[in-house]
Amino acid sequence: MITMDDIIREGNPTLREVAKEVPFPLSEADIQLGKDMMEFLENSQDPVKAEELNLRGGVGLAAPQLDISKRITAVLVPSSDPENPEPEFKDVLYNPKILSHSVQEACLGEGEGCLSVDREVPGYVVRHARITISYYDMQGKKQKVRLKNYAAIVVQHEIDHLNGVMFYDHINEKNPFSLKEGILVID
């Protein structure tokens, strides 16, 4: 079972590598890794288990954060609608690609954090507001999905990890809270 001890922190060079594509058909090991990564996210979002296992809440996890330089990420974005318990987006993505994106940009009003970053880094992380991605799922099936709002932000954060990019690389150093016209602030 993955715990915080398995997550490498900034300074580890693996976080700055471009991760390698995963070969198909998926190996048993890569399938199990995907399962373990999703289990971590589920545990991290369960108040009892997170407390028990001392986990930071996570909505995504990328294999490089486990010192595994492979293009695999698990994403679990919980529902933002109290009427509907269905997660906004939940899947394990193998070899994800951003096929297209909106001209409009967006950022989270509270900025971003990262399980591999043990410090606050204030500032807006400006990303594409909407993206269309392709990826292979755990069954080896090719998926094509359009994402917007929080799910789009999280998936871009995760794909960044596969390319050795950290969220604070996007923050304007001179004025971390500067915003151009038309940027959607997501709260």
Ligand SMILES: OCN(O)CCCc1ccccc1
């Ligand atoms: O890479 C996953 N991770 O470090 C957990 C935090 C994920 C995340 C947090 C804020 C905005 C987008 C994504």
Ligand code: NI
């Ligand atoms: Ni991260």
